[in-house]
């Protein structure tokens with residue numbers, strides 16, 4: 001099968017080159033300095049985890065390469081409000097258009113509708129994209145260890161820190177985890193989905209979580225559909241969940257969040 005991550009890397013680097021040609025580093029920095037102030041993403045997760053035992057990062061996701069169209073009735077600001085009303089701690093918003101039908105405007109408009117911190121969910125290959133994320137209003141970026149080498153990962157994390165943003169470091173196997181633990185970020189996400197094959201299993205979380213030191217804030221990503229799934233990863237050390245599809249498929253997103261987290 002074709003390697004999706006490889007394909008994404010190719011068009012994303014080309015897209016970024018086009019954007020950089022139109023807007024220099026200095027210009028994108030000026031935009032980032034003028035952006036809405038950072039909302040503490042990690043701090044919010046810690047607060048909500050301390051209060052409830054588990055925090056939710058709720059994802060706004062219209063489509064994906066593995067599932068196709070997930071939600072036809074797609075209104076990012078309305079979804080953001082519904083997630084906030086349900087009790088989500090933070091939002092994750094896809095901005096990649098080619099594979100996920102996301103858009104930068106989804107992030108801008110959804111974030112403006114709520115007071116929650118927001119993760120820009122995209123494929124980052126250049127610190128310029130981190131500054132761009134801040135210019136859009138993002139409070140946290142994603143660093144996918146399967147997509148970047150150690151030098152680039154460190155550069156992305158450093159750029160995020162320069163803008164007071166958090167960085168969620170995503171891993172899928174032991175080698176990626178060991179590389180992630182060398183980075184100066186407390187937020188580690190174990191992606192239960194293999195980005196090359198799309199296989200999803202919570203066994204991945206159970207196997208890898210044992211190797212994550214207690215002082216890291218561990219996020220369980222992908223393939224969480226029920227309260228039982230949430231309990232299963234919580235018992236293996238998850239402090240937060242990152243959930244997209246199972247919430248996006250519900251008409252009533254607010255009660256879907258309450259059911260998943262057993263919020264009253």
Ligand SMILES: O=P(O)(O)OC[C@@H](O)[C@@H](O)c1c[nH]c2ccccc12
Nearest residue numbers: 191221222223224242243244245246
């Ligand atoms: O829709 P799910 O199975 O609940 O998964 C959400 C999130 O983990 C997933 O969208 C994701 C995790 N890592 C990514 C990297 C890029 C794009 C998407 C992702």
